[in-house]
Structure formats: structure tokens, C-alpha cells
Amino acid sequence: MSPGTVAIALVPDEGTGISPWEMYELSIALAVFGIPHQDLAGHWYDLRLCGPAAPTSAGPFALRTEHGLDALAGADTVIVPSVPERVVDGGDDVPADLVEALRTAAASGARMVSLCTGAFALAAAGLLDGRRATAHWQHAAQLAARHPAVIVDDSVLYTDEGTVLTSAGATAALDLCLHLVRRDLGARVAGRLARRLVVHAHRAGGQAQFIDTPLPTTDAEGLGPVLQWATEHLAEPLTVDDLARRARMSPRHFHRRLLETTGTTPLRWLLQQRIAHAQLLLESTDLPVERIGENSGLGTAANLRRHFSRSVGISPTDYRKAFRPSGPPSRAR
Template sequence: MSTVALAVTEGMRHFELSVAAEVFGPAPDGVGAPWYDLALCGPDAVRIGRFRVEPDGGFDRLARADTVIVPALADADRDPPADLVDAVRTAHGAGARVASLCTGAFVLAAAGLLDGRRATTHWAHTEELAARHPLVEVDPDVLYVDDGRVLTSAGKAAAMDLCLHLVRLDHGSAVANTIARSLVVPPHRAGGQAQFVTTPVPERDDHPLGELLPWVMERLDQPLTVEDLARRARMSSRHLGRHFRSVTGTTPLQWLLIQRIRHAQELLEATDESVEAIATATGMGTATTLRRHFNRTVGVPPDTYRRTFRARTHVLPSSPKWSPMT
């Protein structure tokens, strides 16, 4: 079982703390894989917003965790607590994967974990983070950044995105999607890096593509064209393109490609089907076409993705420390 330590201290925001506790807390129905052992770690009882939080142990427990989560600080203009900074630095040195939510990035930066790395935080604080920590490559335009054993996210909803991304890394897309469904949130939004597949998800069901998108998802193995989609939606190709831009933020062909890539990821994770068979099942036609698009979108070839995912999910439940993808 993988251990997740959630740092708690005075001056943290309860939303991001609650998000992490909800995702990594008790496993919801339908998740049969060994789940996380979540511990709240802090020096003593603290009041976060209107809530009183009783930690399970002190900051020293961070160093014994596989994953350490640092929620948002309410006042990012002040230096973060020194004992928290020291504990996070020690945990990382002991091999823990460390992730910050929103302005929790200031704790990671103060610990020196972001020096020379690309990182993000809430857009309102990116300039301050860059000014106070010039060795950090601050990216204000992304939802989250995965740099191996150090991960950072923007604010609020992006904190949920990063937590689900961690679940996806540890347990695969099917489990992450189950968690997302239980929380009634989109299963995946792009972090911003090449290995994170962009999957625009409509915020409402009552849109002009409400019937078309599920129809397409059931036919990913077929050679669909924009004309096929327009005909099914009973509108012109130009009109269809405008609706896709409005609903998903991208073009019909780009959206379709991303769905094929996502389906390929799920098959690589959950089956032993050959790349050729997966290319057929996802409508890519040939293994060469699948490899080209998969490599360009995800950042690694399908075979490498499968080996890396299988190695991570095999090791993580029984390993005392998490091993980053190299």
C-alpha cells in the first residue's frame, strides 16, 4: 500500500486540503486495487478556515511517506513555516514524491526543490514566485507540471486535476476515471506538458454536441471523418467546427485524435494486445500511424509507455518509495 502524507499547518486553505483528502482518502466503490494509506501530518491541532484539524502525527512522518502533498498557503506573501520547509526537504531527500497544490509551491521553492525546474502556481502568484525564487522556471499558463518526483499545480480546480493525475500514474486511467465519476468532475484536463493528453470535456450535457460525442466514443475503431460527424449531427462541416470550438475548445479532428490516443493509453495499461491490434481498435489503422501520433502527443512511444506504466504499478504498492519515470 502506498502512503500519502498530507501536510497541515496554520495558514493553509481548506479547499485544497479537502481535495487531497477526498482523492487519497478511503477508496470509493468500484476501486479494487490496493489503495492509499493517508495520514495528516502537522505539529499539532490547527484551525484551517472554520475547521479544526487533528493531525495523525508530526512533520517527521513526511519522510516515511511515498507521496507528500503540500496544500495551498492562505498568505503566500509571508515566508512559509520553517519546520514545514525543512520537513518537505527531508522527505524529498528520503525519496518521497512531493506535490504542491496552488500556493503550496512556495513551500517547495523555499525548500530548494524547484530550483532549475519548471513549476507553476495560482496565476495571481506566479510573478511573486518568480521574483522570490529566480532559479525556478515559473510557467503561469499551465494547470500543473509533472517533473518526476516534484509536481506543482495551479489553484482550486487544478489541484483536483493534479491529484487525479497522481492516481492515474499510480493506478491507471480506469481507476482515475472511477474516482472522477464519484466526485462528479472531468476525468482528465491537460497539465500542459506533452505527456499529458489534452482531453477537453464539456462542462454541460445540454449542448449541440450532446448526442454526437457519445456516438463517436462508441465508434473510435472506425475511420470517421469531419463529414461523417457533420452528417450525424445534421449540420454543415463549418457549423460543426464552430460548435466544437465552443464546446471542447478544439477542432473536430483534434478532439477525435485525442480520444483515440486516450483509448490507446487505456488499452496499453489494461491489456496485452499488440500495438498493431491497438492501432486497429483505436481507428489509427496501422502501428506506424499510432506510434507517430502517440509519440507526438504523449511524449514517448506506445511500447515505452506500457513498460513504464506496468513497472510503476507493479512496484508502487509494495515499494517503500516511489520511483519516477525516467
């Protein structure tokens, strides 16, 4: 069974067309949902690119859509990659036909998604009122000022309010798109797709309140390899001294470097990675909670429940019910 139809709403500027930033976020959505990855999941998404009938300028080339905005209705997921800069910076209204099409799609039960400034379109349609939402940090204040009913959070990569999701700008759009795949097809498929796209799968958060701290891919003082090694040995009783010794640093210097690199302390970082691994095991295996506590390095089931509930906001059992996809789970050791 296909995970559903994804309709992308193209919103060009009437005078200048699609900007490079808009093309970047559009391309991310196309790469995730528009390229068939049947080898990962058997069936992939059906894509509709919706927009104006006339070709749209996109820098050195023109972009033509096969569907009008009316085709947003009936889609399982609707994505607005962005809106023109004049809407964000100049205060112009979001096009009325787009607002109406978004409201119709939402009323029909579609999951509504914005990437970066696409949040302005969802907000104009009233779909973010009373909800937590985000956009690129440079535009978050404008979003909050123009739509005071929206709970704007500029500190996260994305928000997940169930049927309405928003992402920050640029590459955060990829974090949200991978999160959607994770919700629809499970952590294992999303992880394999992330490796195919050469990004870290663990930047995505399982809940609206939880965003994982990403691993640094490179680091002049060797933190990247050390932290990657740590994520592969989470079941072991790791200490700050262990990681510092492996990084050939003093514990104090390691603490300072990790804080500068990730924005968090070594103990907090280890806890975040263990919670993230527990999420993966809950989603992709049928291991009992006791074994998941052991495999993620959190020890007893009681300790896992306490840390997991505090970080994610729900119990491991409730998380498994909400986030494990349909179909038989694997039996990891």
C-alpha cells in the same frame, strides 16, 4: 500491497487559519487518498494529516491533525495543498519548519506534490529548481518572479517531473490526484474513481508535456452528447462531416462551436481523444500495438507510433513500460 503512505502538510495562517480555498484543495486530497476505496484496488493509501498540534480554525469548525510536520519523513508521497495568502500575495516567507520538513522528506525519497499555491512551499525548499512547475494562473507570475530557477508553465492543469508534481488551482488539484492514482494503480482504477467522483478521467495527461482536452459536460447546442458519442466510436473512420451531421450543424458551424468550447479544432480534438484512448489501452491491456492502432482509430502501427510520439513525447512501447502498473493486464478485445 498498499500503494503507499500519503502525508498531507497542513499550512494554516497563524492569524486566520485555513481559508475556504485551502480547505477545498485539502478536501480533494482527502477524498482521493483518505477515503478507503478497497473495492477498486484491494488496498488503498495510508493517510497522514500533518500540521500544528493546536486545533486550526477552518471557518465554522476546527481542524486537528494527528501528526506533526516531522511525520512527513518516511511517507511515500508528500502533498502540500496550499500556503497562506500572505505568503503568496504579501511576500512572507514559507514557514522555516515546513521548508526543513519538505527537504528531509524529499531527501528520504518521497514523491513531492503541490496543489495550487503549495508550489511556493516546494519552491522555497529548492525542490522545483530547474524543473517545470505550475500553480493557479493568477499566481504563476508571482511564483516565477520569486523563484526564477523554476520553469513556470501557467498553461497546463498539472506537471509531472517524475518525483515532483505540481497542479494548477482549484479543481485542477483533482486532475493531479487522479493522475497519481493512475500512475500507482493504473488507468482502470483511476477511471472508476473518476466516475465515482462524477468527473471526466481524461482531463489527466500521461506525460508532463501532454494534457488532454476535456469533454464539455453540457452544451446548449448539443456538443457534449456528440463528443461523448465520438469517444465511444473512435475505432470508426469518423470525419468532421459525420460529427457535424450528428450535431445537426453545418461543418463550418460545428468547427466554430468546437473551437469556442474546447479551444481546438475538430480534427485536432479527434486526434487527442484517439491518443488518450491509445494510452488507456497501453496501460490496461496486453494488446499489440497494431491492434491498439486499430481500436483507437489511428490505423496502422506506424501511424500510431508517429502520432503518439509527436503528442506524448515517447513511443507507445516506452509509454507502456513506464505507465502500466504491476500485475497481469486485461485482455480487451
